[in-house]
Amino acid sequence: MVVAVTGTLLVLHEDASVHADILIDRPPANVWKVVSTSAAYPDWNPFITRVDGDFRTGETIRIVLGVGPDSMVFKPTVLVVHPDHDLCWRGSVWIRGIFDGTHCIHLTAVTGGTRLEQTESFSGLLVGRLTKDVVEETERNFEAMDTALKQRVEKIRLERLLVACVEGTRWVDWSRSSSGSVVPGADLRGRFANRAQLTVSEKARQE
Template sequence: MPTVRTEIDVDAPPEIVWQLITAPDGRDWDPFFARIAGTLEPGERLDVALCATYGGMRFRPRVDVADAPHELVWTGRFLIPGLVDGRHGFRLTRRAGGGTHLEHREEFRGLLVPLAGRVVRDAGAGFAAFNSALKARAEHPDTAPATA
């Protein structure tokens, strides 16, 4: 099963990083997610939309783990279960010297995954862009450039 995994260290506490990841609005800094909204509790559905650069897709994944400010995991599906399923996660770890280590990942499964190579590659680029923008916003909230 293909997995996209990215990591970044952020010089801000996990609480700030969590707030940025889970904010439904005010995502002008975010080049990947246009929206992440809903009740952050296991079993609940979220309203997630990708920015136009990454296809503008909108989906309603189910929350698997919501442990603020440590981990958020959801599972989304393309059309019907088993075609392309993605388990998306953010793991935030407080660094010993301060700040946060962010692991951002997605595991892909399903019948069409072997044909979805471009989707997996684009996800990796999107996660890296998200991580860099999140770091800039968390570390310099007044000066981080907004995405267009």
């Protein structure tokens, strides 16, 4: 019986992989800051909803996928941490060799921002036609995670630019007296207005 079951699994076995990518309008360093901050995953990630532990090579972390009664918990080992470029970990269902997954996030600098690629390589005795639905669902979850990450990173940039605008506006406000008149010279308001515009431009270049 055991031989028959094992033989069936071997016939159905077939390694699989998942790939999803997206372009983000920010440099790799900004994307990496979000990707590598494990404690903040619950704030933005619809797929990996919690990470306990730090992304350090050789570290065993605890990852929660999904929410509620359907959530799943894995304890993968971090394999690669290459700041601004690569983050990889490998986890298993039950024991190694049954259903293993190696998850990698790769960042590439491109004109105007970053190309983010997520991959998952599945291997093990149970991988194949029996787990086809799992692989397809993982791909959909990767796409949702990519979109959420893009929104998170680009939102941070927008918030910083808005802060810069507020700071610049204060320069203009400070150039006026309590009565509303411009002090001390007629050209002061214009100079502060120019300073406000420069502040926004400088912030944008720094990002």
